[in-house]
Amino acid sequence: MTSSQRSWSTMAAAIGSAICLSACGGAASASPGATSNAGQTLALTGFQAFNSHMAVNWQSNAGTADSHQALQGLQFYDGGMIIDAGDSVTWTFRTGEPHTVTFLGPRPKPPSPFDPTNAMRFGGSSYDGSVYTSSGFGFAGQTYTLTFPKVGRYPYLCLLHGPGMHGVIVVQPAGSKYPKTQAFYNSDGASAAFADLQHAYGSLQLFPYPIDGTHLAAGISPAPSGGERSAEGTVLRFLDSHSATMPSTTIKVGSTVTWTNLSNNEVHTVSFAAVGHPIPPGPPDQPPAGGSTYDGSAYTNSGVMFPGASYTLKFTKKGTFQYVCLFHDNVGMLGTVVVQ
Ligand SMILES: [Cu+2]
Structure with missing residues (x-):
């Protein structure tokens, strides 16, 4: 290993x-x-x-x-x-x-x-x-x-x-x-x-941004991200609403999407592979990759998003692009951006 x-x-x-x-x-x-x-x-x-x-x-x-x-x-x-x-x-x-x-x-x-x-x-x-x-x-x-x-x-x-x-x-x-x-x-x-699972479920209601919008949560937890790290529960999902279903965000070419880690007890990443390629293996601290724009041609990674951290990416080509959290893709922390 x-x-x-x-x-x-x-x-x-x-x-x-x-x-x-x-x-x-x-x-x-x-x-x-x-x-x-x-x-x-x-x-x-x-x-x-x-x-x-x-x-x-x-x-x-x-x-x-x-x-x-x-x-x-x-x-x-x-x-x-x-x-x-x-x-x-x-x-x-x-x-x-x-x-x-x-x-x-x-x-x-x-x-x-x-x-x-x-x-x-x-x-x-x-x-x-x-x-x-x-x-x-x-x-x-x-x-x-x-x-x-x-x-x-x-x-x-x-x-x-x-x-x-x-x-x-x-x-x-x-x-x-x-x-x-x-x-x-x-x-x-x-x-x-x-x-703890009930508290984690309840934290979905704390999603603060416009529903189905272009500001998403990368994880959320019962206690706010500025507070003391809590053990009580957390949601390992990208969210665009008060539901834990996988988000799909539709935008126009040239628009941006922002993700914020709204948990106080987990780290996450927002990571896009180059289309048709797997995400390359990296060290455990998953360093940032790519720039602030994404067109599907290169692996692009937020780096580790600590509680409260945000990441904004501009999409410059049409397409349907999947992304993952490198720490939690195995438990289903995935999303899609559709650029029209
Ligand atoms: Cu994660």
């Missing part, structure tokens, strides 16, 4: 299309074994010796999305787990949008979201706070499991969506009574996932 974000997108498309996703987040994930183990252990409170012999595998979730992948929740959905030393946690990645489960260990801060090493796995199968440990990019249906041998409080984050997307695993001494069951974490996670 190359370091190109584009090849990850392609891989995600292959994985994402094979797997049915749902908005139910946590509830769908628990393996029967984990639930019954946790339940059993709780039922045996007082039999501490027995408990200490039984390592429990707990289930968490990274991200959530609706079945179209348009609405995304950018959190770990488990309600905050308290486990015993020797137990393990398995995260299931739920979305075509990749996430990571990353424990920084001795590192004071995470690498940049565009660091190509973010895609890679680091560390072993257990975490005790001493070594940088990361799942690498996880896509829908993949899982990542870590065992926690040592008592402590272990915060973690997603390298692509942190610091908003973060969680914590609290590890008690082996044999301690569990304060919550897997069923609680499932239910809390599912409620939070549902709420």
Whole structure:
């Protein structure tokens, strides 16, 4: 696998299309074994010796999305787990949008979201706070499991969506009574996932420009783009209205179209291939390409559009031109400009 974000997108498309996703987040994930183990252990409170012999595998979730992948929740959905030393946690990645489960260990801060090493796995199968440990990019249906041998409080984050997307695993001494069951974490996670998808859906109503006009949104989120980065939800679509359907914008030759990133928690691009050619692979930070005009002859890219950023392109030839977000084309973030 190359370091190109584009090849990850392609891989995600292959994985994402094979797997049915749902908005139910946590509830769908628990393996029967984990639930019954946790339940059993709780039922045996007082039999501490027995408990200490039984390592429990707990289930968490990274991200959530609706079945179209348009609405995304950018959190770990488990309600905050308290486990015993020797137990393990398995995260299931739920979305075509990749996430990571990353424990920084001795590192004071995470690498940049565009660091190509973010895609890679680091560390072993257990975490005790001493070594940088990361799942690498996880896509829908993949899982990542870590065992926690040592008592402590272990915060973690997603390298692509942190610091908003973060969680914590609290590890008690082996044999301690569990304060919550897997069923609680499932239910809390599912409620939070549902709420985030509802907030993302609600944010469609915030689309501020004339409907079907030439000023589009490149993504939108419940909180405004000027505010603090939020984890609560986001829409991975180009929008020309209050709907998440793929926009088609019809203009006259010589006119311009403008896109603004109205999310506060995602980066996007507006990227046109040369007609008849694929978009060339590039580094993870997708540098700008082409100029401020497009006639179908050359790859033209906005570069990374951070929250609040705008991009305007003038169209100088007739034609029907498709464009994509290089980070989210695999989840259907596409649009068309028809130049007449
Ligand atoms: Cu995007």
